[in-house]
Structures are given as structure tokens and as C-alpha cells.
Amino acid sequence: MKLYSRPLSPYSARVRVALYHKGIDVEYVVPEMGWSKDPGFLAVSALGRIPVLVLDDGTTLVESGPIVEYLDDARPEPAMRPADPAARARLRAFTQIVEHDVMATMMTVFGQVYAKQDHAAAMARLTEGLRHTERMLEETPGVTIADAMLVPTRFNLDSLQRFAGMPGLLDPFPKIEAYRKKIDATPALARVWRELEEGLVAFMAWLAKQPAPQ
Template identity: 35%
Template sequence: MILYAVTLSPFAARVRLALRVKTLDYAMQPPPGGGTRSPEFLAINPIGKLPVLVTDDGLAIAESETIIDYLDERFPAPSLLPADTGERVRMRNIIRSFELYATPAMSRLFKQMDPVTRDEATVAAEIANWRNGLALTDRFTADAPFAAGGAISKADCILLPSLLLCEVVAQIFGLDDPLADCPNLAGYRAKARRHPDMGAIWTETADALAAMRAGK
């Protein structure tokens, strides 16, 4: 399999974690043709975004969550879907609460990165929205070895890189630890960074992001 992605992408990190947990072999490559808008890459993914997984039989799969779902269906062991019904509900609540209430605010904050052009009122409003999304996600996160319970799941694939991105947002806007008021998420982050698979993905992605920011 080929994963078209870059190491610094938190969305690619979601897929890389799923591949690592399932011990699947793959080659990671940058988009062909020099970028995501090249004709060569658009022929693979007309959306023009990373990551994209191309299977050994030529199936091109776009969007990180869709890729993770494919991997879990095609390679079901170990499963990223909790066996317990309650944990499956928790997994979905974690993903939905973060994606619906924290991610959009972060996306809008990234448009305010430049201190020269940023609108401080917009920044303040979106930071409040972002913190609200984190608080909601915190309510669903388990006080357990993994985000949804006793085993690694799709929630971990989504949440771990997202929390790393939260740290980047905090650094850009000079904020304290964004999880200071989210004890479940803070505890989860600490445990996740000690886990061999999740910790490796965190470190690789964080190092790539730091190198990118240092090069600016």
C-alpha cells in the first residue's frame, strides 16, 4: 500500500497510527507531480487533499476517517471498534464532539495566525469556541487506558493528533496548556504519549511540525 501524506500532517498521523496498530506494511510518499493540485495527484484524489491511501489492487481512498474505516473492515484484527456497546458509543461521542465543536474553531484560528492581520475579537471568540469543544470532548473521554476504554480504538486515532494540533494552536496564540481545565483529556494525553505506538506517532508528527515552524 502507498500512503500519500507528509509526516507533519495530523490528519496523516491518524492513518499512520491505525496502520501501526494493525502492523501493516506501507510506503509513505509525497503527492506525485509536485503537489496536491498537480494533474497527477488530482487523478488519484480529485479532492486535492492529503492523506490518500492507495491499496495494492489500486483502490484510492481519500479522507482520514474513511481510510481508517477501510483498514478496520479490510484488516479487522486488532479491531479499532470496541467490543463493548457502551465503549463504541463513547468512541463516537469523542470523535463527534471534537470534530463538530473543536476542529472548526481551530480551523478558523489558523486563518488568524498572522499577528499583523489578525482580528483580536475573532481570535477571542474562536478561542472560547475551541475551549468549549475541548470541554465537551473531555466529558466523553474515559478515565481509562485509552480514550474510549480498555483498548485502542478509532477514537485514539482521531484524538491523539488532534491534541497535538491543540498544542500548536496554543503556542501560536501564546496560550497556556489548552487542557489545563480538561482533566480527562490531560490524563489521556499523558498516557497516550507513554504508549509505544501512540507515543511514536506523537513524537514523529511533533518533530516534523516543529521543523516546519522553525523553517519559516
């Protein structure tokens, strides 16, 4: 199998959590900057987005959530979802809330802060998403599909605090703040966190060379 992925891409990081946790070896392809408009990459995935998982028979899978679930179906051990249908639905609901209400909203905030636009409405939505996440976050043993989503989300929350002048953003959310301890204590999660850090350093160096936004 082949995974198109970049170290700092949160959605790619989500898939790498599953691969590392399950000990699945794949070939990693790191597309060049500007990949999303590259005709070679568009031939692999018309969406122009990473991650993309290409199976050994050439089947192409896109969208990080379904890719993680594919890996959990194809290689069930160690399982990343409970067998009980209701518990499984609850876990998927939590994962989706983190994805849509926190991660996606945070990406909007990042874009607006960078473009020096008003981000008050997106920040209000993000705070609401964090409230739901804090309420629903449970200490779970092992690594679940929610952890795959939470690691890059928690990383980006640190970046938002650091780079967008929002220190203390997580102060009202002690469970989200403390989730970092699980990351440090869990090899697959810690590995992805390190890759995100390395990717951020490389991205900041690239960004410094770009023209400032008008």
C-alpha cells in the first residue's frame, strides 16, 4: 500500500496514527508543495487532497475518516472501535464532533487570523466545539479512532495558542489540556506528534519565504 501524506497535514496524521498503532507498513509519498493542482497528483486523486491510500490492487481511498475505518476493518487487531453497536456509534459521534466542530472550525480560524480577517464568529463556534469535546472526552485505554482525530486536533490547538496570540485557550478545558499526557505515553500517538512538530518547523521555514498577505 502507498499513503500520500505530509508530516503537518492533520488529516494525514490521523491515518498515520492507525498505521503506526496497527504496525502496518506502507510506502509513504510526500507530495511537493502545490500538490493539489499538480496534474500527476490529480490523476491519483481528483479531489487534489491528502491523505490518499492506494491499495496493492490499485484501489484509491480518500477521506481520512473512512481510510482509518478501512484499516480497522482490513486489519482488525488491535481494534480501534468497540464491538458493541451503541458504543461504536457513540465513538463515531464523538470523533465527528471533534472533526467538524473543532478541527474544521480551527482551520477556518487559522485562515482568518493569517489573512487578518475578523474571526470572532469562527472563534465562538470553536469554543462551543471545545465545550462539547471537553464534556464527551473519556479516558479510554488503547488507541481508538477518536485518538486518531484527537492527536492532530490537540497539536493544532497548541499551534493556535502559540501563533494566533491565544495563550490560555485551553484553560477552561482541563480534560483536553491533559489529553497531551496520553499522547506522550502512547508510542503511536507520540510518534505522530513528533512528526507534526517536525512538519511545523519545515512549514514555518517555507512560510517565511512567502510574500506577506495583503
